[in-house]
Amino acid sequence: MLAGDIDGLPDFVAPELLPQFEGDARFRIAIGSSEGETILAINNARPPFNDVRVRRALAHAVDRRAIIDGAMFGYGAPIGSHFAPHHPAYVDLTSRYPYDPDRARALLAEAGVTGLRPTLKLPPPPYARRSGEIVAAQLRAVGIEPHLENVEWAQWLEQVFTSKDFDLTLVSHTEPMDIEIYARDDYYFNYRSPALKRIMAALDAATEEPARIALLQQAQRLIAEDCVNVFLFQFPKIGVWRSGVEGVSVNAPIQANDFSATHWRRA
Numbered sequence: 001m002l003a004g005d006i007d008g009l010p011d012f013v014a015p016e017l018l019p020q021f022e023g024d025a026r027f028r029i030a031i032g033s034s035e036g037e038t039i040l041a042i043n044n045a046r047p048p049f050n051d052v053r054v055r056r057a058l059a060h061a062v063d064r065r066a067i068i069d070g071a072m073f074g075y076g077a078p079i080g081s082h083f084a085p086h087h088p089a090y091v092d093l094t095s096r097y098p099y100d101p102d103r104a105r106a107l108l109a110e111a112g113v114t115g116l117r118p119t120l121k122l123p124p125p126p127y128a129r130r131s132g133e134i135v136a137a138q139l140r141a142v143g144i145e146p147h148l149e150n151v152e153w154a155q156w157l158e159q160v161f162t163s164k165d166f167d168l169t170l171v172s173h174t175e176p177m178d179i180e181i182y183a184r185d186d187y188y189f190n191y192r193s194p195a196l197k198r199i200m201a202a203l204d205a206a207t208e209e210p211a212r213i214a215l216l217q218q219a220q221r222l223i224a225e226d227c228v229n230v231f232l233f234q235f236p237k238i239g240v241w242r243s244g245v246e247g248v249s250v251n252a253p254i255q256a257n258d259f260s261a262t263h264w265r266r267a
Helices: 015-020 052-061 064-071 101-110 126-140 153-162 179-183 194-205 209-225
Strands: 027-042 119-122 147-150 168-173 230-242
Touching: 015 230, 027 052, 027 126, 052 101, 052 126, 052 230, 064 126, 064 230, 119 126, 119 153, 126 147, 126 168, 153 168, 179 194, 179 209, 194 209
Parallel strands: 119 147, 119 168
Antiparallel strands: 027 168, 027 230
């Protein structure tokens, strides 16, 4: 980009380098939203994480803003459930588990959990490795000693996604409207909820938008209440473009970039 060899990077994965482009008239930065919910995923079937008090302790131990600032250099929106903030049905549940280390310690004590040493498996992207380091430090502050294990995608898919051989992992789910994964018994979270299945079945049958929105909001609240995972932030879409390029995709409603309207500014 700086050498002028290319005209744009629609998915700029190094937010720490953005200051090199800010204030430079040759470039413009486009900040949008994506469908990527970044989560600290929990194996709900593996003790002691099958106890909701322990999962809630993890949630209270994590400072979302510190993760966004430290790992994403301020880019990203805090989330409290597995749903995109830009969707009309979004419910802001970030206050359900505020950052409260004392509450985290109390919940662990109530659950009778001491000396917890979970493995935290981190896939390759920088957001995961950076966020994982910060999350680990925050968990250590409440008496949890995670072991960080960096894995490649092939390992992550085999060990975590397929075999469900993990305690914790950190990943961004980028599929649009993927809240329905929480109703799958065989999904890697190992979460099973008859109540959520009923909500999802009603959603499948609903055709009127107000009814669908109400059901999606019920689902968000139930997932947050059960603290299936620790919900961290909505992944930003960051693009850097030469200033003469117009019609770029700012947001990412799907896992693709739409260049159909992209063109150089006409004289």
